[in-house]
Amino acid sequence: SYELTQPPSVSVSPGQTASITCSGDNLGEKYVSWYQQKPGQAPQLVIYQDTKRPSGIPERFSGSNSGNTATLTISGTQAMDETDYFCQAWDSNTAVFGTGTKVTVL
Amino acid sequence: QVQLQESGPGLVKSSQTLSLTCTVSGGSISSGDYYWSWIRQSPGKGLEWIGYIHYTGSTYYNPSRESRVTMSVDTSKNQFSLKLSSVTAADTAVYFCARGDYNIVTGYYALDYWGQGTLVTVSS
Numbered sequence: 036s037y038e039l040t041q042p043p044s045v046s047v048s049p050g051q052t053a054s055i056t057c058s059g060d061n062l063g064e065k066y067v068s069w070y071q072q073k074p075g076q077a078p079q080l081v082i083y084q085d086t087k088r089p090s091g092i093p094e095r096f097s098g099s100n101s102g103n104t105a106t107l108t109i110s111g112t113q114a115m116d117e118t119d120y121f122c123q124a125w126d127s128n129t130a131v132f133g134t135g136t137k138v139t140v141l
Numbered sequence: 142q143v144q145l146q147e148s149g150p151g152l153v154k155s156s157q158t159l160s161l162t163c164t165v166s167g168g169s170i171s172s173g174d175y176y177w178s179w180i181r182q183s184p185g186k187g188l189e190w191i192g193y194i195h196y197t198g199s200t201y202y203n204p205s206r207e208s209r210v211t212m213s214v215d216t217s218k219n220q221f222s223l224k225l226s227s228v229t230a231a232d233t234a235v236y237f238c239a240r241g242d243y244n245i246v247t248g249y250y251a252l253d254y255w256g257q258g259t260l261v262t263v264s265s
């Protein structure tokens with residue numbers, strides 16, 4: 036089965052840029068979505084179709100996808116961005132989620 | 142604004158069937174080409190996709206759970222449902238329903254609206 040691998044944790048200083056990677060075989064050939072999940076809440080879609088932001092998502096969230104790696108970038112990271120992030124792709128008629136990354140704003 | 146709300150027993154005995162319903166408000170489950178989905182998250186773990194149902198009744202389940210999963214839709218009540226049979230402790234999780242935006246041609250699938258989730262505990 037298809038697997039998406041993320042680093043367990045990423046640390047970033049306030050105001051700096053956080054980059055969260057998501058790796059999978061030929062991932063660049065698939066559309067990737069990213070979700071933010073705060074404790075006790077449902078995930079929220081922050082990026083879809085690799086690079087697009089849903090209405091209401093701040094511009095500091097951006098995405099890219101090429102080769103075997105997709106990346107979620109948070110520019111000018113704020114304390115409120117400290118939480119878990121999951122990538123997701125569609126493979127063989129199945130939605131596959133990444134292992135998840137906890138972003139810590141130090 | 143579309144809203145989803147899960148409902149069902151929070152405690153299920155081992156070997157029995159877990160049954161959950163998702164009620165959709167703020168829009169018709171029959172409008173648009175959406176795929177109404179179930180996802181679960183075991184305590185402290187990642188997300189697992191269970192499957193989806195279209196308002197026409199068409200379904201697709203995660204092959205790893207396919208033998209135990211049944212989904213149904215009731216357009217008159219704007220609801221869709223999940224049944225998971227022969228549950229074990231490993232099925233203890235928070236279960237989410239969500240709206241899937243899916244394009245079969247491009248392989249694009251994203252979950253744009255989610256319910257708040259409901260914890261289901263399987264007891265022995």
